[in-house]
Amino acid sequence: MLPAKPPVVERVTNWSVRHRAAAILGWLALVVFAWAVGTFVPGTDARSSPAGDAGAGQAVLDRQATREPFFENVLVPRETTVVTDLVATLKTAGAADIRSPLDDPAQVSADGRSGLVTFRIPGTGTEIRDHLATASAAVRTVAARHPDAHLAQAGDLSVSGAVDQSIKEDIKRSETRSLPITVLILLVVFGSLVAAAIPVLLAGTTVAAAFGFLSLVDNWIPVNSATSAMTLLIGMAVGVDYSLFFLRRVREERAHGVDESIRIAARTSGHVIVVSGLTVVLCVTGLLFTGLDNLQGLTVSTILVVGLAVLAAVTVLPATLSLLGHRVDRGRIPWLGNRGTRSRFWAAVAGVVTRRPALWSGIAATALVLLALPAVGIRLQDPAPTESLPRTIPVIDAAARVQEAFPGVTMPAHVVLWNENGGPVDTPAVRQAIGELTAGTPKPAVVVPVDRALVVRIPLGGTGNDEAASRTLTTLRETLLPQTIGRLDGVGYALAGRTAEAHDFTAQVLARAPYVFGFILLLAFVLLLVVFRSVAVPAVSILLNLLSVGAAYGVLTLVFQNGFLAPLLGFTPYGGVLGWLPMFLFVLLFGLSTDYHVFILSRIRERRQAGASARDAIVEGTARSSGVVTSAALIMTGVFSIFLSLAAIEYKMLGLGMAFAILLDATLVRGVLLPAALALFGDRLWRPKAVADLNDQSRTLHLS
Secondary structure (H helix, E strand, O other), X not given: OOOOOOOHHHHHHHHHHHOHHHHHHHHHXXXXXXXXXXXXXXXXXXXXXXXXXXXXXXXXXXXXXXOOOEEEEEEEEOOHHHHHHHHHHHHHOOOEEEEOOOOOHHHEOOOOOEEEEEEEEOOOOOHHHHHHHHHHHHHHHHHHHOOOOOOEEEEHHHHHHHHHHHHHHHHHHHHHHHHHHHHHHHHHHHXXXXXXXXXXXXXXXXXXXXXXXXXXXXXXXXXXXXXXXXXXXXXXXXHHHHXXXXXXXXXXXXXXXXXXXXXXXHHXXXXXXXXXXXXXXXXXXXXXXXXXXXXXXXXXXXXXXXXXXXXXHHOHHHHHHHHHHHHXXXXXXXXXXXXXXOOHHXXXXXXXXXXXXXXXXXXXXXXXXXXXXXXXXXXXXXXXXXXXXXXXXXXXXXXXXXXXXXXXXXXXXXXXXXXXXXXXXXXXXXXXXXXXXXXXXXXXXXXEEEOOEEEEEEOOOOOOOOHHHHHHHHHHHHHHHHHOHHHOOXXXXXXXXXXXXXXXXXXXXXXXXXXXXXXHHHHHXXXXXXXXXXXXXXXXXXXXXXXXXXXXXXXXXXHHHOOOOHHHHOOOOOOOEOOOHHHHHHHHHHHHHHHHHHHHHHHHHHXXXXXXXXXXXXXXXXXXXXXXXXHHHHHHXXXXXXXXXXXXXXXXXXXXXHHHHHHHHHHHHHHHHHHHHHHHHHHXXXXXXXXXXXXXXXXXXXXX
């Protein structure tokens, strides 16, 4: 009778150990190939399309022969001399369509103390940036001639330029800060320079390869700056975590010799890594149910970087460990990494909670529910640029000053009008309807021709993204537009602009959320059912994951919506939580939390299959796994905590949500609530037949 073939993961690892040079050089060749593809393959970056009505309006503008022009605003005092000087200087600098308090009363603030000079930046393509620089220099020249006037310039290009620059600086900071934190934690875990360097090098090459392939993907699927930042941090986090899981198991089995310990690690931790990576990949595909193309880019990037991390963990990592042998422990640092592979602390905790599981389950679950309570009042709202970035940035401070004097002018609604029969839409009847429309909206409104279409820029009031702006947006869509433009035959209209895009994006996320959540819950249940062949295991896992996610939602609401710890974290609350963040956290946390759950449960099952009692298996399995899980969680927490030091409030939200949820999940949930819940089930947790079927195979494993 022929011996049964080992599992696929073990066969791949065995091949890598036998062909170390091919595995290592093959991985390096893949990384170089990805870099070359991203660098030399030509293409044009795909553009993101907004959702809903805003997307329909933007699609009309994209079909025009010319693009919508950009406008800038300059806040000025009412003194006629300053306004006259600014208007004359801007004309000399080539600014177009200048409007000021000299010729339009709508350009005067409600309190009568300030005026607004608005002008269009002429030109196309690269000329626009040059013309903006010329106009901005003209504004600075006038400001220098009138130092007491305190001019403030903020508009379409200046604000978006400040946001783009801040994002670039934030990404750079995250890159430079993530590496030292990761290396420091790994040094504490392994106590060896060589052992700590291996996960970092593997994660770094994984991220490099992912970015290379992502540059190619960007030709068809939009990939924005937030996606790039998330790819970096997710890649570093999972790349290091998977290497950590594998390397710690190799160390635990070192008494069997180098290559045999690698085979045992492949059979156990390697299998768990593949299952965990597959779980993350499948969970993140749930974002595709939203139908939003910018989330498609995030989905593809996560699949790429996690898939590459799994590939590295079962191929090049075993080959590298086999090549190094005992030299992996070189560069030892005294007093670090000598704690063994069994955590006495988590063994003691598991021992306590499994003696009185009902009590500790109730205490831990109650704590998580209390943390989740603030989420009942969560308000999904994207921040305006003036709310996203600190006012220490000059352009953001200028935009805030303009916003205070002329609410909503920096983020106007863009009412797009077009002829449904294909001709020009600019007719006397349309102009009359526009007059009726703008008579009932905040001032100042501007009508801008864009080839055959028209765009009416209407301030929404408030900050441009708050409840006041949302009410104006709703009034425009449901009342004013149907009663004015809607009465004209053959004239189509749509409401676009930043506020409308954020509103429609959030509306689509909420509408599709049941499909996303349902898909992920069903997927997680089926996947864990297949892996553990027990109905109770996926049921417990899903319940614990929901408690973790709920607690993360509650903390996000408490901190960012209600302002708790705002001064400490360096932001000003704006009364909401980023619209797409709860769904993204749900998807990613479900995948990453399942990583830890599968790892711990696999060790518990190993002990149970080896003949330990249910309680002893839980205690010993937790002791053997929770230490490495906590180390992995600390790395992820450290990496995501970097976002708290960045400028944009969106990154701070993402960083706190991920860091808190992962740390909570790896400590209170997996270290206390999971052992207590498993103890409540006892032997009923595992199907007896499933345990018996695997007993013979599992007895060959070394379980010290």
